[in-house]
Amino acid sequence: MLDSVIVGNVFREIRERKGLSQEVVSGLADIGRTHLSAIERGERRPTLDTLFKLAAALNMPASEIVREMEAALKRSEENGSGIENYFK
Amino acid sequence: MLDSVIVGNVFREIRERKGLSQEVVSGLADIGRTHLSAIERGERRPTLDTLFKLAAALNMPASEIVREMEAALKRSEENGSGIENYFK
DNA sequence: GCTGTCTGTCAACATTTGTGTTCAAACTTG
DNA sequence: CAAGTTTGAACACAAATGTTGACAGACAGC
Numbered sequence: 001m002l003d004s005v006i007v008g009n010v011f012r013e014i015r016e017r018k019g020l021s022q023e024v025v026s027g028l029a030d031i032g033r034t035h036l037s038a039i040e041r042g043e044r045r046p047t048l049d050t051l052f053k054l055a056a057a058l059n060m061p062a063s064e065i066v067r068e069m070e071a072a073l074k075r076s077e078e079n080g081s082g083i084e085n086y087f088k
Numbered sequence: 089m090l091d092s093v094i095v096g097n098v099f100r101e102i103r104e105r106k107g108l109s110q111e112v113v114s115g116l117a118d119i120g121r122t123h124l125s126a127i128e129r130g131e132r133r134p135t136l137d138t139l140f141k142l143a144a145a146l147n148m149p150a151s152e153i154v155r156e157m158e159a160a161l162k163r164s165e166e167n168g169s170g171i172e173n174y175f176k
Numbered sequence: 177g178c179t180g181t182c183t184g185t186c187a188a189c190a191t192t193t194g195t196g197t198t199c200a201a202a203c204t205t206g
Numbered sequence: 207c208a209a210g211t212t213t214g215a216a217c218a219c220a221a222a223t224g225t226t227g228a229c230a231g232a233c234a235g236c
Binding site: 044 | 192193194195196197
């Protein structure tokens with residue numbers, strides 16, 4: 001699935017919006033730093049457990065994070081994320 | 089974690105509220121039925137992927153499902169789900 | 177009784193998540 | 207430039223998720 005990239009970007013955007021490093025967030029969430037890195041790049045799909053841990057570390061409700069993911073996924077459907085839009 | 093039982097119950101309650109069988113939901117979500125059974129009993133922790141699939145099958149936003157989980161988790165903290173409340 | 181539906185559970189298996197370490201690349205700041 | 211911070215990437219490994227098939231128990235209605 002290509003969606004994991006979009007999902008990962010949501011994690012990244014929230015983290016950067018708060019000005020936190022991967023090291024700090026992964027430390028608060030009690031997960032490995034390289035793991036968080038992989039999640040943000042869309043190379044790992046977190047479990048619900050990890051979602052809740054990251055939500056706590058980012059100090060916001062997990063449901064809010066998922067809402068942003070739904071919005072991002074919807075955008076990518078509308079705009080199209082196919083190869084034909086890659087050079088616009 | 090004991091939370092997985094609470095999380096699983098949310099999936100179950102939503103499914104039963106809609107009067108759907110595990111077979112129908114797992115079929116729509118394209119996951120194994122025994123897998124869904126294990127999730128509902130709290131013996132498996134779904135990935136975000138599986139959450140989105142189940143949300144689509146249950147015809148409701150994933151964020152809404154997570155909201156119900158947060159509410160259920162909060163309730164279990166307040167009421168206490170420790171062993172001391174087990175016999176009340 | 178019998179039949180069909182739904183669910184729990186087991187087992188074996190493939191796949192993926194998650195952990196630890198290590199190193200290199202990019203970037204900022206003094 | 208040099209030093210420090212941050213992140214990407216590649217390992218090997220342990221642990222968990224997810225798949226498939228099969229079988230048993232519970233429960234309803236005929």
